[in-house]
Amino acid sequence: MSRFRSLLQASVNATRKAFTWNIEEWIPPPEKYIYKFHSKEDLKKWHLYSDSEYGGLSSASLEIPDGGKGSDGTGIFSGNLSVDLSEGSKLNISRSGFCGMRSKKFDGFIDLDGYDAIAMRLRGDGRCYISTIYTENWVNSPGQSEDNSWQAFVFAPKDRWYTAKIPLARYLPTWRGNVIDVEMEMNPGRVLGMSLSVNAEGGAVGAKSGAGDFKVEIDWIKATRMP
Numbered sequence: 001m002s003r004f005r006s007l008l009q010a011s012v013n014a015t016r017k018a019f020t021w022n023i024e025e026w027i028p029p030p031e032k033y034i035y036k037f038h039s040k041e042d043l044k045k046w047h048l049y050s051d052s053e054y055g056g057l058s059s060a061s062l063e064i065p066d067g068g069k070g071s072d073g074t075g076i077f078s079g080n081l082s083v084d085l086s087e088g089s090k091l092n093i094s095r096s097g098f099c100g101m102r103s104k105k106f107d108g109f110i111d112l113d114g115y116d117a118i119a120m121r122l123r124g125d126g127r128c129y130i131s132t133i134y135t136e137n138w139v140n141s142p143g144q145s146e147d148n149s150w151q152a153f154v155f156a157p158k159d160r161w162y163t164a165k166i167p168l169a170r171y172l173p174t175w176r177g178n179v180i181d182v183e184m185e186m187n188p189g190r191v192l193g194m195s196l197s198v199n200a201e202g203g204a205v206g207a208k209s210g211a212g213d214f215k216v217e218i219d220w221i222k223a224t225r226m227p
Helices: 002-026
Strands: 031-036 046-050 059-063 075-081 098-103 117-123 128-135 148-155 162-167 172-175 191-199 212-224
Touching: 046 059, 059 098, 075 098, 075 191, 117 128, 148 162, 191 212
Parallel strands: none
Antiparallel strands: 031 212, 046 098, 059 075, 075 212, 098 191, 117 162, 117 212, 128 148, 128 191, 148 172
């Protein structure tokens, strides 16, 4: 009987151990790094865009200053927003005054299922920036090549570090910068990339706006779970 009890207890312990291991595998960690901005290699995962591609005069850069690090070992996205058009431009654009940095696509996609927010550690200039998440195309009409884009505002306080946490539910479906007025849910399990952009106009009430210089330092971007 004693031997039977020992075998039974060993079986129970093994079952508990296996169950605990499976639970740990099933539940992702509380947060997950998506991007870091600590080296020039990190910055190679991004490319810049602006209204200058369409006849505008805005400009942007993404860099870590010589010496290998920014003021706090972080990347710096900066530039100048202009609402003017280049002289003689024949391109018909509805608005100017925007710049952005977009990540290169993942090799496949990144799975953020199990998380409900995006966190960013940044230090800005008092402007409001736009965080965009790109997912696989299932919202747009068949035949359209664009990725689905989901956007939310993120405020970058002036001259102090701040960790912004944006619930995924706050990201709205957009097409070419305009919100799609329909009820939709993002599929966080099929994320293709991200971007951070800034417009001369618009944003949160009280945030700095208008043409002129902009600058935001970025430490990292993570997926996280809200309390």
